[in-house]
Amino acid sequence: MPATTPGMICGHHHLYSSLARGMPAPPVAPTDFLSILQQVWWRLDVALDLEMIYWSAKLGAMEALMSGTTGIIDHHESPSAIEGSLDVIAQACQEVGVRVICSYGVTDRHGPDGAKRGLQENERFIRAGGHGMVGVHAAFTCSDELLQQSADLAHDLGVGVHIHVAEGANDSDAGRRLEHLAQDDWLLVHCVHLDRQLKGTIAHNPRSNMNNGVGYAFPARATNKVILGTDGIGADMLEEMRLAYVAGRAHDLTITPLIAQDWIKNSYHFMPECKSDSVTWNYDSVESPWHTAFTPGIRALEITSSSGEKLLTDGRPVRVDLDETRAKAAESARKLFALL
Numbered sequence: 001m002p003a004t005t006p007g008m009i010c011g012h013h014h015l016y017s018s019l020a021r022g023m024p025a026p027p028v029a030p031t032d033f034l035s036i037l038q039q040v041w042w043r044l045d046v047a048l049d050l051e052m053i054y055w056s057a058k059l060g061a062m063e064a065l066m067s068g069t070t071g072i073i074d075h076h077e078s079p080s081a082i083e084g085s086l087d088v089i090a091q092a093c094q095e096v097g098v099r100v101i102c103s104y105g106v107t108d109r110h111g112p113d114g115a116k117r118g119l120q121e122n123e124r125f126i127r128a129g130g131h132g133m134v135g136v137h138a139a140f141t142c143s144d145e146l147l148q149q150s151a152d153l154a155h156d157l158g159v160g161v162h163i164h165v166a167e168g169a170n171d172s173d174a175g176r177r178l179e180h181l182a183q184d185d186w187l188l189v190h191c192v193h194l195d196r197q198l199k200g201t202i203a204h205n206p207r208s209n210m211n212n213g214v215g216y217a218f219p220a221r222a223t224n225k226v227i228l229g230t231d232g233i234g235a236d237m238l239e240e241m242r243l244a245y246v247a248g249r250a251h252d253l254t255i256t257p258l259i260a261q262d263w264i265k266n267s268y269h270f271m272p273e274c275k276s277d278s279v280t281w282n283y284d285s286v287e288s289p290w291h292t293a294f295t296p297g298i299r300a301l302e303i304t305s306s307s308g309e310k311l312l313t314d315g316r317p318v319r320v321d322l323d324e325t326r327a328k329a330a331e332s333a334r335k336l337f338a339l340l
Helices: 015-019 032-049 050-066 083-096 111-127 145-155 176-180 206-214 237-249 257-269 272-276 322-338
Strands: 008-013 067-073 099-101 134-138 160-166 187-191 201-204 226-228 278-281 299-304 310-313
Touching: 008 187, 008 237, 008 257, 015 032, 015 050, 015 299, 015 322, 050 067, 050 083, 050 299, 050 310, 067 272, 083 099, 083 111, 111 134, 111 145, 134 145, 145 160, 145 176, 145 237, 160 176, 187 237, 201 257, 226 237, 226 257, 226 278, 237 257, 237 272, 257 272
Parallel strands: 008 067, 067 099, 134 160, 160 187, 187 201, 201 226
Antiparallel strands: 278 299, 299 310
16 A cells, blocks of 8 residues: 655755756866866856746756655755846745745855845845745855855844855865854755864755765764755655665665665754645555665655645646646756857
8 A cells, every 4th residue: 555654855955957957068078076066057057047947946846746845945046147036936836836945045256246136135035934044155155254144144034044065175164164153053065075063954965976076975973963955956855865875885884774764854844844744655665764775766646735735646746737847947948058
């Protein structure tokens, strides 16, 4: 008999990356983490407009729902379309029926005006009632002044900071620069090269870390609470849990599927409403991590929200048209690729 569980949460996503699949090869092949950012992601994010952001978020939210994920903690950047971008993401997710915590990743990469506008977008969205955090790209792309401004804004708004921390070796100084700023409600993403304890929750993204060749983060050794994210590579949390388990075993044979499952469950601290969503799966032992860790192809069949609304039936979203969303997203991707 198919099993039923609460909705899952993607603890760190980049919904704008939904359009990146199939993008043209960069002009220069990346050879390290910084060149991946420069040749791929920083070329893509600067080309985004609000329409592209909408369809990318809608596609990503729809695919999350089809994977049994009813909550997303998103981190966004679109330096050519900052104002209103978080509203667009929130709207797209709401139309699908997926909860989202939004943040705009501020950075000094686009000068003082770009940094100011990023802070203003976070503040505007949250003060208007949006569910958000103050986003920061990463310490190595921010001045100490901007990091302080971001921390101060988060404190004033009563929210945490969502920031990439020591993902690559080029950001290995992040611990020192953030130590006096980080708070318990911060979300620290990656922490692969973090050299000290920081306050906050760690978002572990094993697939992305492997894809970018930045190293293994050893999350099981952290005293912080750890949650599981995808860093924009979809939102299939059962698949990410399987990879988190295997990646951990490659470095530490004491890692068990129970630990990887706990990393998924820890996300309910950020979005407790998702615990009241009901997901019915096509597999009868999905609640056992010793089963799910070794069983690929588990899919969500039905999802009912905490309010009783049916969001997914027969594996297809109810609120939005699956084929139309994919077609519109593909059209936006073509427009985006033409600008790269």
